[in-house]
Amino acid sequence: xxxxxxxxxxxGSAYALLSKDLLHGAIALSATSVLSALLFFILKxxxxxxxxxxxxxxxxxxxxxxxxxxxxxxxRS
Amino acid sequence: MTGRRTMNALGGAIAAxxxxxxxxxxxxxxAPWPRAARDLLxxxxxxxxxxxxxxxxxxxxxxxxxxxxxxxVLLAALAGSVSLIVAEGSSRGAGKNLxxxxxxxxxxxxxVIAGKLxxxxxLFGAYVMLYGHSSPGGGFQGGVVLASGIIFIAIGRxxxxxGRIDPSLTAFGHASLARIEAAAFSGILLLSFPGVGRxxxxxxxxxxxxxLGIPAVSTIIAxxxxxGLKVGAGVALMCVLMLGGNDE
Numbered sequence: 143x144x145x146x147x148x149x150x151x152x153x154g155s156a157y158a159l160l161s162k163d164l165l166h167g168a169i170a171l172s173a174t175s176v177l178s179a180l181l182f183f184i185l186k187x188x189x190x191x192x193x194x195x196x197x198x199x200x201x202x203x204x205x206x207x208x209x210x211x212x213x214x215x216x217x218r219s
Numbered sequence: 220m221t222g223r224r225t226m227n228a229l230g231g232a233i234a235a236x237x238x239x240x241x242x243x244x245x246x247x248x249x250a251p252w253p254r255a256a257r258d259l260l261x262x263x264x265x266x267x268x269x270x271x272x273x274x275x276x277x278x279x280x281x282x283x284x285x286x287x288x289x290x291x292v293l294l295a296a297l298a299g300s301v302s303l304i305v306a307e308g309s310s311r312g313a314g315k316n317l318x319x320x321x322x323x324x325x326x327x328x329x330x331v332i333a334g335k336l337x338x339x340x341x342l343f344g345a346y347v348m349l350y351g352h353s354s355p356g357g358g359f360q361g362g363v364v365l366a367s368g369i370i371f372i373a374i375g376r377x378x379x380x381x382g383r384i385d386p387s388l389t390a391f392g393h394a395s396l397a398r399i400e401a402a403a404f405s406g407i408l409l410l411s412f413p414g415v416g417r418x419x420x421x422x423x424x425x426x427x428x429x430x431l432g433i434p435a436v437s438t439i440i441a442x443x444x445x446x447g448l449k450v451g452a453g454v455a456l457m458c459v460l461m462l463g464g465n466d467e
Contacts, residue, residue, distance in 0.1 A: 188355035189274060192347060196363040201454055204370060208461045 147181045150174075162217045168206040175199040269435030270352040279357075279439045283411035286442070289359075290407055290449060297400075297453045304460045333375020341368035348447030352439045358446025365451030366458065369396075373459045396456040403449035410442050 154174035158167040175198025182191035264273050268280030278286055348361025419438055
């Protein structure tokens, strides 16, 4: 289970790095955070899991989406 | 373009080598790990502080001064981002009107999130904050959950999706958020000074001897509440300002 979640975290992070659509990347990061929170919970650190879920999946996604809305959605490089 | 790509790859390789060089001594060294502090905390931590969550017992019972430093880091980050947001908003206020961009996003999802989920999230945040001494959680975690609830309500307020909740009940204006944050930070400052901890402990023991039961864990609860309010109000203040809540 741990290996599967770690693999999915790697896949999500790689997608977030490579995707040209920044909104898709932000959502992939959010999903990665949820998976990490699940991982922390499995590894018996529920307080870290609460923080990861609230900060990673919640607040930082709001900040990313706001920044994308204020700038541009496509990566031009 | 290819030159830039090779430069990037080279930079990544150098960063990887440097981080390996930083971690390698820790892995390779065969010196025994220091155990005295760990064993002391593991055996006496819960009794000393009266908490049943060892994490809270250590970072609030023994190391409140460290925690004060963490909240100062958070305060500096918030001050920087809020000043950026405010400066940015005022400089282009003539060109772009924030109210124009606030399109009415009155959908079912927003209705459910703002009107029904937000109170539950706020309640859960308060629970995590208040019971940090006995269950997983604490001020930082509860504060961020509280901030999520406040952000939900702010989103609902912008889109008119609060349903039957009276809008005046949900007036989390940024001025009041800033006031809550400042007051809570003063509370942390006061509580985490070493002398204050001693004074509180002396008062508590004296009260205990006279039959007034103030449990030892009350300092940790007070610190958790102060940290939770500070973190929650600070993060929510930043996000409410970002969402364009400058209309009041």
